[in-house]
Amino acid sequence: MALPSVLKYAKNELGSVYPWLFLLDVATPGGNLYSLVHNRENIVFQDRTYTRFPFQIELPEINSEGAVPSWNIKVVNTARTLEPAMQETKGMVDSVVTIRIVNAGYLEEDHVDLETEVKVLEAHSDATWITWRCGGRNLYRDLYPLYRYLASYCVWKFRWHECYYNDPSASIVLGDDGNDYVCYVDHISSSDTKPVTGARWMQFWRRKNRHATGGTSATWYVSLPYTAGTATCKHTLADCRLKGNSRRFAGFVGLASTGVKIV
Numbered sequence: 001m002a003l004p005s006v007l008k009y010a011k012n013e014l015g016s017v018y019p020w021l022f023l024l025d026v027a028t029p030g031g032n033l034y035s036l037v038h039n040r041e042n043i044v045f046q047d048r049t050y051t052r053f054p055f056q057i058e059l060p061e062i063n064s065e066g067a068v069p070s071w072n073i074k075v076v077n078t079a080r081t082l083e084p085a086m087q088e089t090k091g092m093v094d095s096v097v098t099i100r101i102v103n104a105g106y107l108e109e110d111h112v113d114l115e116t117e118v119k120v121l122e123a124h125s126d127a128t129w130i131t132w133r134c135g136g137r138n139l140y141r142d143l144y145p146l147y148r149y150l151a152s153y154c155v156w157k158f159r160w161h162e163c164y165y166n167d168p169s170a171s172i173v174l175g176d177d178g179n180d181y182v183c184y185v186d187h188i189s190s191s192d193t194k195p196v197t198g199a200r201w202m203q204f205w206r207r208k209n210r211h212a213t214g215g216t217s218a219t220w221y222v223s224l225p226y227t228a229g230t231a232t233c234k235h236t237l238a239d240c241r242l243k244g245n246s247r248r249f250a251g252f253v254g255l256a257s258t259g260v261k262i263v
Contacts, residue, residue: 018105023050025098028089030187045107070135071118077130091123151255158233159184161206165245167229173220180208180215183226
């Protein structure tokens with residue numbers, strides 16, 4: 001994006017009455033979005049209201065020992081504003097945090113001077129601060145080889161699109177296309193999570209039945225808690241058979257159950 005002319009001048013000023021502001025967009029796995037600005041008053045940027053909120057961003061430490069760099073983002077917790085969300089979402093771990101820097105005097109220019117995205121890896125809180133340790137993908141934790149062939153263990157993530165188990169206790173709603181959709185990730189609904197038409201609906205819903213069209217389920221509503229159900233999975237063939245889902249079992253039962261072979 002080309003830098004607007006007014007901001008070219010502002011960036012080169014030695015002093016200015018208009019500060020550069022840090023913005024945080026914290027998107028939780030449940031679909032909630034918290035927009036915060038380190039400022040004395042609320043601002044509106046890109047048609048979104050950012051709430052004034054004290055926070056600190058500690059830059060990652062880079063060394064020669066091969067450690068994966070991480071950011072510490074500390075948010076004031078004296079008023080316990082975010083504490084309920086911390087308790088409900090296991091510290092808001094796996095939330096995606098987008099950090100932006102904008103100029104307070106030229107918000108209408110719709111220009112971001114710096115933007116980066118990190119993920120909350122760990123969290124803890126006390127009477128003063130909520131601290132999120134954030135970072136990106138850790139290549140040292142990637143599975144290698146990428147695929148493993150196991151005789152008695154299913155590699156699919158439970159309930160997701162490959163597994164396709166429909167928990168009887170999961171929420172089921174009618175999508176905008178007239179088909180039934182089952183929830184596979186617990187969340188509080190928003191316009192972005194509406195089945196078929198929401199921007200992020202596929203992260204929370206999938207078709208209940210791929211082979212049949214139509215539906216008779218309840219109507220979807222915004223701001224309601226939808227659940228993926230209560231069933232758990234042992235990833236074994238026996239457990240998959242008990243659930244009536246063994247045709248999607250992702251183990252290789254014809255292989256020997258002992259020893260390892262690299263192919």
